Amino acid sequence: xxxxxxxxxxxxxxxxxxxxxxxxxxxxxxxxxxxxxxxxxxxxxxxxxxxxxxxxxxxxxxxxxxxxxxxxxxxxxxxxxxxxxxxxxxxxxxxxxxxxxxxxxxxxxxxxxxxxxxxxxxxxxxxxxxxxxxxxxxxxxxxxxxxxxxxxxxxxxxxxxxxxxxxxxxxxxxxxxxxxxxxxxxxxxxxxxxxxxxxxxxxxxxxxxxxxxxxxxxxxxxxxxxxxxxxxxxxxxxxxxxxxxxxxxxxxxxxxxxxxxxxxxxxxxxxxxxxxxxxxxxxxxxxxxxxxxxxxxxxxxxxxxxxxxxxxxxxxxxxxxxxxxxxxxxxxxxxxxxxxxxxxxxxxxxxxxxxxxxxxxxxxxxxxxxxxxxxxxxxxxxxxxxxxxxxxxxxxxxxxxxxxxxxxxxxxxxxxxxxxxxxxxxxxxxxxxxxxxxxxxxxxxxxxxxxxxxxxxxxxxxxxxxxxxxxxxxxxxxxxxxxxxxxxxxxxxxxxxxxxxxxxxxxxxxxxxxxxxxxxxxxxxxxxxxxxxxxxxxxxxxxxxxxxxxxxxxxxxxxxxxxxxxxxxxxxxxxxxxxxxxxxxxxxxxxxxxxxxxxxxxxxxxxxxxxxxxxxxxxxxxxxxxxxxxxxxxxxxxxxxxxxxxxxxxxxxxxxxxxxxxxxxxxxxxxxxxxxxxxxxxxxxxxxxxxxxxxxxxxxxxxxxxxxxxxxxxxxxxxxxxxxxxxxxxxxxxxxxxxxxxxxxxxxxxxxxxxxxxx
Numbered sequence: 073x074x075x076x077x078x079x080x081x082x083x084x085x086x087x088x089x090x091x092x093x094x095x096x097x098x099x100x101x102x103x104x105x106x107x108x109x110x111x112x113x114x115x116x117x118x119x120x121x122x123x124x125x126x127x128x129x130x131x132x133x134x135x136x137x138x139x140x141x142x143x144x145x146x147x148x149x150x151x152x153x154x155x156x157x158x159x160x161x162x163x164x165x166x167x168x169x170x171x172x173x174x175x176x177x178x179x180x181x182x183x184x185x186x187x188x189x190x191x192x193x194x195x196x197x198x199x200x201x202x203x204x205x206x207x208x209x210x211x212x213x214x215x216x217x218x219x220x221x222x223x224x225x226x227x228x229x230x231x232x233x234x235x236x237x238x239x240x241x242x243x244x245x246x247x248x249x250x251x252x253x254x255x256x257x258x259x260x261x262x263x264x265x266x267x268x269x270x271x272x273x274x275x276x277x278x279x280x281x282x283x284x285x286x287x288x289x290x291x292x293x294x295x296x297x298x299x300x301x302x303x304x305x306x307x308x309x310x311x312x313x314x315x316x317x318x319x320x321x322x323x324x325x326x327x328x329x330x331x332x333x334x335x336x337x338x339x340x341x342x343x344x345x346x347x348x349x350x351x352x353x354x355x356x357x358x359x360x361x362x363x364x365x366x367x368x369x370x371x372x373x374x375x376x377x378x379x380x381x382x383x384x385x386x387x388x389x390x391x392x393x394x395x396x397x398x399x400x401x402x403x404x405x406x407x408x409x410x411x412x413x414x415x416x417x418x419x420x421x422x423x424x425x426x427x428x429x430x431x432x433x434x435x436x437x438x439x440x441x442x443x444x445x446x447x448x449x450x451x452x453x454x455x456x457x458x459x460x461x462x463x464x465x466x467x468x469x470x471x472x473x474x475x476x477x478x479x480x481x482x483x484x485x486x487x488x489x490x491x492x493x494x495x496x497x498x499x500x501x502x503x504x505x506x507x508x509x510x511x512x513x514x515x516x517x518x519x520x521x522x523x524x525x526x527x528x529x530x531x532x533x534x535x536x537x538x539x540x541x542x543x544x545x546x547x548x549x550x551x552x553x554x555x556x557x558x559x560x561x562x563x564x565x566x567x568x569x570x571x572x573x574x575x576x577x578x579x580x581x582x583x584x585x586x587x588x589x590x591x592x593x594x595x596x597x598x599x600x601x602x603x604x605x606x607x608x609x610x611x612x613x614x615x616x617x618x619x620x621x622x623x624x625x626x627x628x629x630x631x632x633x634x635x636x637x638x639x640x641x642x643x644x645x646x647x648x649x650x651x652x653x654x655x656x657x658x659x660x661x662x663x664x665x666x667x668x669x670x671x672x673x674x675x676x677x678x679x680x681x682x683x684x685x686x687x688x689x690x691x692x693x694x695x696x697x698x699x700x701x702x703x704x705x706x707x708x709x710x711x712x713x714x715x716x717x718x719x720x721x722x723x724x725x726x727x728x729x730x731x732x733x734x735x736x737x738x739x740x741x742x743x744x745x746x747x748x749x750x751x752x753x754x755x756x757x758x759x760x761x762x763x764x765x766x767x768x769x770x771x772x773x774x775x776x777x778x779x780x781x782x783x784x785x786x787x788x789x790x791x792x793x794x795x796x797x798x799x800x801x802x803x804x805x806x807x808x809x810x811x812x813x814x815x816x817x818x819x820x821x822x823x824x825x826x827x828x829x830x831x
Contacts, residue, residue, distance in 0.1 A: 128241055128497070129252060130208040130384040131374055132433035132446055139444075139499050139507040141545025141559040143604050143616050143655065145169060145234040149256065152226055155729060155762050156776040156825070158275070160229065161185055161221050166731040166760060167717060168234060169655050169670035172710055174788035175815035178307055178341035178355075180300070181222040182362065184788075187234065188622070189651035189676040189709045190248025192219040194362075196419075197570050197643070199628050201247040201598075207255055207330065209370050209388045210243065214425050214454030214489040216570045217245055220392075223334040223366050227281050227294040228315035230256040238563030238598035238622060240513040240541035241495055243450065246563045247598040248622060248651065255330065257319050258283035258290035262831070269774075269825025273818075274301030274308075277825075290319045303818045306358040307341045324376045332368040337361065343813035345794040346750075348801060352784065352816045356796070357414065357471045363395040385430040394421040399465070399473040401795045405805045413803055414465040414473045425454035425489075442501040452491040456569075457524075459484050467803045471796060484524040485531060487569040492516045497543075505550060509559075511543040517566045521573060531573065537566040537595045554607040561600045567593040571628055571643040594626040594645050604655075612661040621652035623679070630741075647680025649706065666719040674713075676706040684744060688791040688810040691747035700744045707743060708788060710755065712736040725766040733758045735787070740812050742791030750812035756785035758817075775824045779817070788815035 127135050145168050157163035161183050165173045173183040177195060184193040190201030192212070200217040203210060212219055235242065235250045242250035264282035269275075276299050283292035293316040300309040312335045319328035340362070341355040348354055372386035396419040404410050431448030460483040465473040495513035502508060516538050523531040545559035571593055604618030627649040630642075653674040660667055678700055687696030705711075714734040721727055737752035759780040765773045794811045798804035 127235070128431060128446055128448065129205045129210070129243075129250075130372075130386060130429050130431050130448065131382075132384060132431060133380075133382050133435050133444065135444060135499055138549050138555055139501060139509065139547055141509055141547050141557040142236050142239075142602065143606060143618050143657070144236075147232050149227075149229045149231060149261075152229060152232075154727075154764065155731070156269075156764075156774050156823070157226075158778070158823075159221070160224070160226050160232075162778075163226075164232075166715065166733055167668075169657050169715070170653070170672040170674065170713070171234075172713060172735055172787070174708060175786075175817065176343065176788045176790075178304065178343070178360075178815065179302075179309060179338045179362075180818070181309055181311060181336070181338050182340065183221070184708075185219070185221070186709060187251075188236065188248045188620070188653065188672075189674050189706065190622075192251070194218050194220050194222075197574070197630055199571075199630060199643075200245055200568075201565065203242050203245040203250045205242070205250065205252045206332070206368070207253070207370055207372060208384075208386045208429055209368065209390075209427075210452060211368070211390075212245055213392060213423065214452070215421055215423050215456040215458065215487060216568050217565075220364055220366070222311055222336050222338060222364060223313070223368075224253065224332060225279075225294055225296050225313035225315055227279055227296060228255045228313075228332070230254050230260060236618075237559065237600040237602055237620065238541075238543075238561045239511075240543045240561055240563055241446075241497055241511050242563075243493055243495075243513060244491060244515055244517060244563075245565050247565055247596065247624065248600075255315060255317065256283065256292050256294070257317055257328065258285050258292040259319065259321060261292060263829060265827055265829040267825060267827040269823050271823030272821035273303045274299070275821075275823060276300075288320050288322055290321065292317045302339070302341075303821065304341045304353040304355065304816075306355045306360075307339050309339065310337045312336065325374065327373045328371075330368075330370045330372075332366070332370075334364060334366050336364045338364065343788065343790055343792075343815050345792070345796075345811035345813050347794060347797070347809075347811060349816075352819075354801070355471065356813075357399040357401065357467075357473060359397055359473070360399055361397045363393075365394075366390065366392045380435045382433045383430070384433070385428070387428045388426065390423075390425045392421070392423040392425070394419070396420075401793075401803075402464075403793070405795070407805060412464040412476070413467050413805065416463050416465050416473050416475055416479075418461045418479055420459040420461075421456060423454060423456040425452065427452035427491075438500060441503075444499040446497045447495070449494045450492070452489070454487075454489040456487045456489075457485075458487065458569075470800070470802060481525065483528075485569075485573075486522045486524055488518075488520040489569075490516075490518040505548060507547050509543075509545040509547075511561075512540060514538075514540045515564060519566065519569055519572065521569050533572070535567070535572060537564070539564045539595070539597070553609075554605065556603075556605045558603045559601070561598075563598040563600075565596040565598070565628075567595065567628060567643075574643055593628060593643060596627055597625040599623050599625075613659070615656075615658040617654075617656045619652075619654050621650065623648060623650045629744075644682075644684070646678065646682050646700075649677065650679050651676045651706075651709075664721040667716065668719075669714075669716040671714045672712070674709060674711060676709040676711075678702060678704045678706065678744070686742045686744070686791060688793055689742055689745070689747070690749040690810070691745060698745045698747070704744060704746050705739055707739040707741045707790075710735040710738050712755075727764050729762045731758075731760045731762075733760075738787075738789065740789030740791055740814075743789075748791060748812070750791070753786050753789040753812075753814055756783055756817075758783060758785070770829050772827045772829075773824070774827065775822070777820070777822045779820045782820040783817075784819075785817045786814035787817055789813065 192202040196216045261283045267279040279296040281294040295314045298311040314333045317330040368390045370388040374384045398417045429450040461479040463475045463479045497511040499509040519535045541562040543561035547557040600622040602620040606616035657670040718730040734757045736755040761777040797807040
C-alpha cells in the first residue's frame with residue numbers, strides 16, 4: 073500500500089483508486105466479521121498500515137486513520153446483506169455501539185434511532201440531534217429535520233459511516249454525531265442478483281440489482297417491493313424503493329448522476345397502556361397511516377488537478393410528499409357539552425428542496441510537516457407547504473374512528489428554509505507521532521413561516537440564526553499499533569418551523585402538530601469533548617475505548633401535556649442537558665469463529681431545573697405540574713447497552729451468525745422528574761440468528777430468526793390518559809385513568825429466502 077507520505081508524483085491509477093475510495097467512504101476493513109475466515113476489523117483499528125478515509129460529507133483526498141481524532145464506526149453493504157435484517161435500522165441497532173432504536177410509531181420502518189442519547193426520527197416534532205447524509209446530501213428533511221428511514225433501499229448501500237460528536241464540518245443538527253451513507257456504483261459492484269424472501273407476519277420481499285461498466289461509463293440499478301402485514305393489528309407496510317446511478321470515470325475525473333425514489337404506505341399502532349397488555353398486538357386507536365413519496369436527484373463530480381489537489385462538488389433536487397392520517401381521542405370530551413368522542417387529523421406536506429456543496433482538498437507541506445487542508449461551501453434551500461385538517465369522529469367496532477363530518481382546514485402554512493455555510497479543516501502532522509486538526513464552520517440559517525389562511529397573521533415570521541462552530545483534535549501514536557486522541561467540537565441546531573410554531577405550554581399541539589403563534593425558541597448549542605485510545609494485539613485482535621461528554625445549551629425538548637393523546641405537548645428550551653459516557657469495542661478471531669463486541673454507558677441528564685406540565689405523572693401537583701431537578705435522567709435513553717456478534721464458518725459453504733443485544737431500563741416520556749409510580753420500562757436481552765448456505769456458485773439459501781426466545785419487551789414509553797376502560801377496552805369517557813403507555817416490541821419471527829447472482 074502506498075504511504076500517505078510518499079504519494080506518487082503523477083496521478084495515474086493510484087489517484088483514481090483513492091478518489092473512488094473516497095467517494096464510497098469505504099474503509100479497507102469492515103467493523104463486523106464477513107465470516108469466520110475473514111477477520112472483521114474496525115476501520116480505525118488497522119494501525120500498522122496507512123488507511124486513507126474521508127472525514128467530510130463530500131469526497132476528498134482523505135486522512136490517514138492515524139490522524140483521525142475519533143472512533144469512527146464503519147460497515148459495508150456486504151455486512152448488511154449477510155445478516156438479512158428486515159431493514160437498515162434493525163441492523164444498526166444490533167451492530168453499532170451506543171445506538172438503539174425505539175418503536176414510538178409502531179411500524180418497523182419508522183423507528184427513532186438514538187446514538188449517544190441523540191435522535192434521528194421520522195416523527196414530526198421529535199427534537200433531532202443527528203445529521204444524516206446520502207452521497208454528500210443531507211437527508212434530514214428541511215421541514216422538521218426528520219429522517220425517513222424508509223426511503224432508501226438497503227440494497228443500494230455500499231457503506232455507512234458514523235462520525236461521533238458535534239463535528240462542525242458536518243453542519244447543522246450534528247449535536248451527537250453524523251451518519252454518512254454511500255451508495256453503490258456499477259464500477260464497485262458489477263454483476264447482478266435477484267432475491268426473494270418471505271415468512272412471519274406475512275412479509276414478502278422481491279429485490280433486484282444490476283451493475284456494470286462499459287468503458288469509462290458505469291451503471292447501477294436496484295429496486296425492491298416489500299409487503300408486510302405487520303406483527304400487530306392495523307400496522308401493515310407496503311414499501312417500494314428504487315435507486316439508479318450512471319457514472320463516468322477516467323484518470324482524473326469521477327462524475328455520477330443518481331436517482332432515489334420511494335412510494336411507501338406505512339401504518340402504525342401507536343403506544344398502548346399497560347391495561348392493554350392482555351393482547352399486545354392490539355392498537356389503541358386506528359387508523360394511523362403515513363404515505364411517503366420522494367425523489368432525490370443528485371449530480372456529483374470530483375476532479376484531481378494533480379495528486380495533491382482535488383475539487384469535489386454536488387448539486388441535488390429533492391421532492392417529498394407526506395400524507396398522514398392520525399386518529400385521536402377527543403381530550404375535551406364531555407357527554408353533554410362536547411359529546412364527540414374522537415377526531416381524525418390529516419396532515420399534508422409538500423416539500424421541494426435543492427442545494428449544492430463544493431469543497432477543495434489540498435495535501436501539501438507546511439515547512440517539513442505534512443498538511444491536509446479542506447475548504448468548502450454549501451447551500452441548502454427548501455420550500456414546504458403544510459396543511460392540517462380535522463374532523464369529528466366516533467368510535468366504532470371498538471376503537472376505530474369513523475368520521476361524522478367533513479374535514480375542516482385548521483392550518484395552511486408555507487415555510488422556506490435557507491441554510492448557507494462555509495467551513496475549513498486543517499490537519500497538520502507535527503511528526504511521526506503527533507498530529508493536530510483544527511476545524512470551523514460558519515452557519516447562516518433562516519426559517520420563514522407564512523400563514524395562507526389569512527386567519528393567523530401572528531404565525532407569519534422570519535427567524536434567523538448564525539454561529540461559528542469550532543473544533544480541534546489531537547492524535548498521538550507512540551507505536552504503530554496504538555493511537556490515543558482527544559478532541560473538542562461545537563455544533564448547532566436551529567429550531568424547526570414545527571418547534572417555532574408550538575412553544576406555548578398554554579396551547580399544546582398534537583404531532584404532527586397544528587401551527588399557532590408562539591414565543592421564539594433559542595438555537596441549541598452542543599459542546600463535545602472526547603478522549604480515546606485504540607489499538608491492535610497480534611494480527612487478529614482489535615480494540616478501542618473512549619470517554620465523551622456532550623453538553624447542550626438551550627436544549628429543546630418535547631414536553632408531554634395533560635391530554636388523551638400521548639403525542640400532545642409543546643416545545644421548550646429547558647436550559648442545559650448533558651450526555652456523557654464510555655464506549656468499549658473489541659474484535660477477535662478464534663479459528664473459524666469471529667467475535668465482535670461493544671459496551672456503552674450513557675448518562676443523559678437535565679442540568680437545569682425547570683417546571684413542566686405532566687398531569688399523568690403520579691407525582692404531579694394539583695394543577696398537573698412536575699419539577700424536574702438537575703441530575704434527573706432524560707426519558708427514553710438506556711444507560712447500559714451491550715452487544716456481541718458471533719460469526720461462525722461451519723463449512724466453506726455454510727455460515728452461522730448470532731446477534732445478542734442487551735439494553736437497560738428507561739424512563740417514560742412525561743416522567744422527566746423520574747418520580748412516576750409506574751417506574752421505568754424494564755430492560756431486556758434479545759437474541760437473533762441468521763444463516764447462509766451456498767447451494768451452488770450462483771445460488772444461496774438464507775434464513776433469519778428474530779427474538780429467538782420470544783421475549784416480551786418494550787423499548788419506548790410515555791405517560792398519558794386512557795379513555796378505554798369500558799368492557800373489552802371500549803371507550804368510556806366517564807372512567808379515565810392515567811397510565812404508562814409503552815411501545816411493545818415484535819414477537820418471534822422467522823424468514824427464509826433465496827438469492828441468485830450472476831456476473
